[in-house]
Amino acid sequence: xxxxxxxxxIGLIWASDGFARDNSLLARVTxxxxxxxxxxxxxxxxxxxxxxxxxxxxxxAVDPKRIAYGSRVVLPDGSALSAVDTGTAxxxxxxxxxxxxxxxxRNAVVVDKFFETKRQALAWANSNPLFVNINVIPPxxxxxxxxxxxxxxxxxxxxxxxxxxxxxSSTSATVxxxxxxxxxxxxxxxxxGR
Numbered sequence: 150x151x152x153x154x155x156x157x158x159i160g161l162i163w164a165s166d167g168f169a170r171d172n173s174l175l176a177r178v179t180x181x182x183x184x185x186x187x188x189x190x191x192x193x194x195x196x197x198x199x200x201x202x203x204x205x206x207x208x209x210a211v212d213p214k215r216i217a218y219g220s221r222v223v224l225p226d227g228s229a230l231s232a233v234d235t236g237t238a239x240x241x242x243x244x245x246x247x248x249x250x251x252x253x254x255r256n257a258v259v260v261d262k263f264f265e266t267k268r269q270a271l272a273w274a275n276s277n278p279l280f281v282n283i284n285v286i287p288p289x290x291x292x293x294x295x296x297x298x299x300x301x302x303x304x305x306x307x308x309x310x311x312x313x314x315x316x317x318s319s320t321s322a323t324v325x326x327x328x329x330x331x332x333x334x335x336x337x338x339x340x341x342g343r
Contacts, residue, residue: 172284172285172286172287173282173283173285174216174257174258174282174285175253175254175257175282175283176222176257176258176259176260176280176281176282177242177244177245177248177249177258177259177260177279177280178224178259178260178277178279178280178281178283179239179244179259179260179261180261180263180264180270180271180273180274181193181210181236181263181264181270182263182264182265182266182267182270183196183264183265183266184265184266184267193263198233198234199213199218199233200218200219200233200234202231202234204233204234204263205265206263206264206265207228207229207230207231207263208231208232208233208234208263209222209230209231209232209233209234209260209261209262209263210232210233210234210235210236210239210260210261210263211232211234211235211239211259211261212239212240212242212258213232213235215258216232216258216260216285217232217287217288218232218233218288219231219232219233219288220232220285220286220287220288221286221288222260222284222285222286223283223285223286224281225281225282225283226277229286230260234261234263238259238261239260239261242256242257242258242259243259244259245258245259245280249280254280257280
């Protein structure tokens with residue numbers, strides 16, 4: 150009985166991993182720009198996108214069959230791009246097929262990041278790898294709330310053991326402020342400042 154229950158549990162865990170939706174993709178990130186020589190077409194120079202949105206920094210071109218318009222594409226450096234444009238080279242994955250060394254790289258999606266000038270685009274392209282893992286957040290996904298780290302409430306690092314606003318003489322310096330419980334807060338670096 151216990152063995153069969155164990156096998157059922159392992160099977161459920163294995164099946165849930167198969168159905169879990171991981172929105173991580175391998176992508177070939179390319180660049181395009183509005184001003185400064187070859188690399189832009191008439192619509193791009195006029196800041197027109199396939200969705201009608203005016204192109205600006207933070208936008209990208211994707212294959213809408215793989216990444217829906219309006220999705221947020223999160224790069225490994227933490228920057229997020231809005232998927233608002235497309236192009237023939239992006240849909241046909243030309244950059245991935247020609248520059249990929251492995252099968253997974255040749256089958257990667259292409260994300261074309263928009264820049265205002267050629268100089269900005271080439272500077273970014275030369276300082277980042279060709280293939281990266283990206284996370285795709287669908288357009289209907291809820292926004293994640295950012296924590297409020299600028300709150301005015303002080304945090305006590307140690308439990309209250311000293312009198313309020315007291316500075317004790319020891320090897321580590323203490324700060325003359327108190328925590329919510331009234332105890333002095335010690336500086337973990339052992340010195341004031343820096």
